[in-house]
Amino acid sequence: MPAPGAILLVAVVLIVLALVYHLVLTIVALRRIVAALDETIAAVGEIVAKSGPVNDVVLTINAHLGAGVSALEGLLVKKAGMRDALGLVEGVYPGASAAGFRDFPDSTTTKAPRISEVYTRGVLTLARLGREAPIAAASPDGPAVRNATRSAKSAMDLYPDVRHTRPEKLPRSPVIGTDSPVQYPEGVL
Amino acid sequence: MTLYWIGSLALLLVVLPIVVLLLNGVLVEARAIVPTVEHIAQVARAGSADLDAAPLLLTTQDQAIKTIENVAAYGGSLDVILDDATQGS
Numbered sequence: 001m002p003a004p005g006a007i008l009l010v011a012v013v014l015i016v017l018a019l020v021y022h023l024v025l026t027i028v029a030l031r032r033i034v035a036a037l038d039e040t041i042a043a044v045g046e047i048v049a050k051s052g053p054v055n056d057v058v059l060t061i062n063a064h065l066g067a068g069v070s071a072l073e074g075l076l077v078k079k080a081g082m083r084d085a086l087g088l089v090e091g092v093y094p095g096a097s098a099a100g101f102r103d104f105p106d107s108t109t110t111k112a113p114r115i116s117e118v119y120t121r122g123v124l125t126l127a128r129l130g131r132e133a134p135i136a137a138a139s140p141d142g143p144a145v146r147n148a149t150r151s152a153k154s155a156m157d158l159y160p161d162v163r164h165t166r167p168e169k170l171p172r173s174p175v176i177g178t179d180s181p182v183q184y185p186e187g188v189l
Numbered sequence: 190m191t192l193y194w195i196g197s198l199a200l201l202l203v204v205l206p207i208v209v210l211l212l213n214g215v216l217v218e219a220r221a222i223v224p225t226v227e228h229i230a231q232v233a234r235a236g237s238a239d240l241d242a243a244p245l246l247l248t249t250q251d252q253a254i255k256t257i258e259n260v261a262a263y264g265g266s267l268d269v270i271l272d273d274a275t276q277g278s
Binding site: 029078080 | 190193194196197198200201204205208209212213215216219220222223226227229230233234236237240241243246247249250253254256257260261264267268271272273274
């Protein structure tokens with residue numbers, strides 16, 4: 001065999017071997033890819049099937065919870081009035097009154113009284129629950145909580161700056177009695 | 190004869206390296222895809238497993254409805270028991 005023929009034969013054999021080696025490894029890799037994609041498609045199908053009814057269920061839950069919130073907000077506004085209701089919400093959840101009540105557009109513009117500055121959150125909650133709360137129980141005249149003249153506003157009138165932002169200007173403790181300089185309405189204290 | 194030599198050498202020194210280079214490039218890219226696809230399959234399986242609790246939303250829905258019904262009943266009682274707010278309060 002002439003030398004060029006041998007070189008040609010060797011070259012062809014090497015090319016065929018390189019083709020076989022690389023193509024076989026490529027086929028193996030592609031088979032692994034196909035197997036992984038089959039698993040992925042099956043898992044994605046499960047995800048689609050499982051998450052299909054989630055949207056409707058969540059929307060239903062949200063609708064019921066929204067109706068409950070609207071009913072409770074309406075009851076709170078009806079019983080406490082818009083200002084005190086906002087003050088209660090602000091006292092329990094500071095900053096929440098800015099959002100207002102969802103069914104009362106004017107609640108966003110109503111200024112919430114600073115009820116929580118006079119009463120602690122626990123007392124405030126108990127007071128709003130009914131006439132037997134500690135605040136009302138101390139009043140011999142019955143329902144003091146929802147009486148505008150004897151509610152939190154009276155205490156705020158006594159100490160208008162209860163945050164003590166200006167300690168040097170805080171008034172002295174109120175003097176009570178018939179000879180006190182400031183005569184408060186009967187029943188306020 | 191000279192052309193025969195040139196053709197043989199060209200096949201051995203030019204065509205063979207090019208074929209090997211191209212095939213190696215295809216193999217490297219195919220092998221690079223494998224771990225990525227297997228990772229995607231693993232994540233998809235994990236995502237499917239995470240949604241196994243989705244049917245419990247039906248229980249949550251029932252509980253939410255019952256809770257709202259109880260709250261409505263309680264609110265109705267409060268509406269009867271408590272006085273309404275005075276005007277201007």
